[in-house]
Amino acid sequence: MANKxxxxxxxxxxxxxxxxxxxxxxxxxxxKEIQVKDNLAALCNGEYTCPNYGLxxxxxPNVEGPVEFRKWQEGSEYSIAVKIELPTSVMxxxxxxxxxxxxxxxxxxxxxxxxxxxxxxxxxFAGGSCKELFCDDQEKCCxxxxxxxxxxxxxxxxxxxxxxxxxxxxxxxxxxSTPKVQNTNLSNEDAISWVAGLIMLA
Ligand code: SF4
Numbered sequence: 001m002a003n004k005x006x007x008x009x010x011x012x013x014x015x016x017x018x019x020x021x022x023x024x025x026x027x028x029x030x031x032k033e034i035q036v037k038d039n040l041a042a043l044c045n046g047e048y049t050c051p052n053y054g055l056x057x058x059x060x061p062n063v064e065g066p067v068e069f070r071k072w073q074e075g076s077e078y079s080i081a082v083k084i085e086l087p088t089s090v091m092x093x094x095x096x097x098x099x100x101x102x103x104x105x106x107x108x109x110x111x112x113x114x115x116x117x118x119x120x121x122x123x124x125f126a127g128g129s130c131k132e133l134f135c136d137d138q139e140k141c142c143x144x145x146x147x148x149x150x151x152x153x154x155x156x157x158x159x160x161x162x163x164x165x166x167x168x169x170x171x172x173x174x175x176x177s178t179p180k181v182q183n184t185n186l187s188n189e190d191a192i193s194w195v196a197g198l199i200m201l202a
Pocket of ligand 1: 140143150151
């Protein structure tokens with residue numbers, strides 16, 4: 001599949017947009033470097049089933065998964081990784097929801113910007129369930145339950161987990177260190193954790 005050529009200026013414009021919208025860092029990586037693993041995607045409904053499994057159009061089994069992701073990768077030369085840093089005390093508090101919403105908003109906005117400048121097949125991925133983040137007050141995801149358009153299409157993007165994206169590898173490819181504090185270590189409130197998203201340009 002032919003890759004659309006993207007200029008350095010276009011890449012800079014998009015990465016600047018990531019930061020302007022509130023992320024701490026953005027990095028341009030080769031899309032080929034993204035590692036997608038079937039066993040990671042299977043974790044959503046493995047030995048432990050994620051409480052969000054099946055609840056939204058953007059989580060398994062309602063997303064295309066690793067097989068389709070690898071096909072999209074073939075048509076993409078570059079991707080943009082996005083990182084938001086946050087104190088561990090926030091990561092494991094009620095404030096986390098606002099950070100995850102921001103992550104979705106950033107990747108969705110940059111995806112739309114990429115589409116505007118001609119990369120019409122670009123796709124954004126975030127983390128966490130959009131049901132929990134944007135439709136918590138709704139009984140059901142209307143896409144799944146009624147085949148209606150998403151209520152928050154301008155923000156809600158699929159979680160990287162459902163595609164089996166290796167997020168630790170993504171962080172390494174982006175040149176970022178990956179210390180991630182467990183919630184067993186909440187006493188270290190100054191420790192910095194992070195959440196990440198991705199825009200695949202195509
Ligand atoms: S309608 Fe709500 S739960 Fe369904 S995909 Fe959109 S944001 Fe997610």
